[in-house]
Amino acid sequence: MDGLAEVAVERLEAPIARHDLDALSELLIDAVNGNASIGFPAGVSKTEADDFWVGVEGDVAAGRAVLLGARLDGRLAATAQLRFPPFPNGRNRAEVAKVLAHSSVRRRGLATALMGEIERAAMEAGRGLLFLDTETGSPAEQLYGGLGWTRAGMVPDFAYRPDGELRPTSFFYKILD
Numbered sequence: 001m002d003g004l005a006e007v008a009v010e011r012l013e014a015p016i017a018r019h020d021l022d023a024l025s026e027l028l029i030d031a032v033n034g035n036a037s038i039g040f041p042a043g044v045s046k047t048e049a050d051d052f053w054v055g056v057e058g059d060v061a062a063g064r065a066v067l068l069g070a071r072l073d074g075r076l077a078a079t080a081q082l083r084f085p086p087f088p089n090g091r092n093r094a095e096v097a098k099v100l101a102h103s104s105v106r107r108r109g110l111a112t113a114l115m116g117e118i119e120r121a122a123m124e125a126g127r128g129l130l131f132l133d134t135e136t137g138s139p140a141e142q143l144y145g146g147l148g149w150t151r152a153g154m155v156p157d158f159a160y161r162p163d164g165e166l167r168p169t170s171f172f173y174k175i176l177d
Contacts, residue, residue: 006073007070007072007109008070009069009114012069014061037159064083082118082125092127094129112143129173130173130174133169134172155168
């Protein structure tokens with residue numbers, strides 16, 4: 001893919017097309033293979049990845065989540081989720097989750113484009129407070145700080161990476177205007 005590739009961010013609505021589910025699973029497996037701490041151990045299978053995305057598809061259908069995809073020259077190359085808390089006292093906030101860009105297209109602005117659309121979707125849903133967590137010291141931590149997110153703190157030994165190393169996690173929030 002060349003430097004002039006066209007990026008298009010869109011909502012992926014349920015039912016998600018089979019080719020998009022396959023691409024989402026490829027994104028998840030690629031992230032795990034790159035040792036990203038996203039909740040899955042090394043060696044995650046295509047079936048496990050598919051099952052995860054089918055669950056997300058159910059959350060989208062039920063209105064519990066918004067799923068975004070970023071296409072680069074028509075190919076689904078990155079994704080992000082906006083997840084809504086189930087309790088009434090959380091109607092003002094939403095969690096940003098599983099911001100994934102394929103390793104072959106990182107640092108091309110896809111995550112930044114997704115985060116902008118996440119903020120728009122949150123405002124449309126009446127959610128003025130966003131929060132997320134990410135591995136401390138990861139490139140994602142730098143991304144969020146650069147996009148105006150506030151680091152609320154760090155928890156040591158929070159999650160295992162796919163290689164089995166226990167790592168700290170940083171929590172961020174952003175208040176939308």
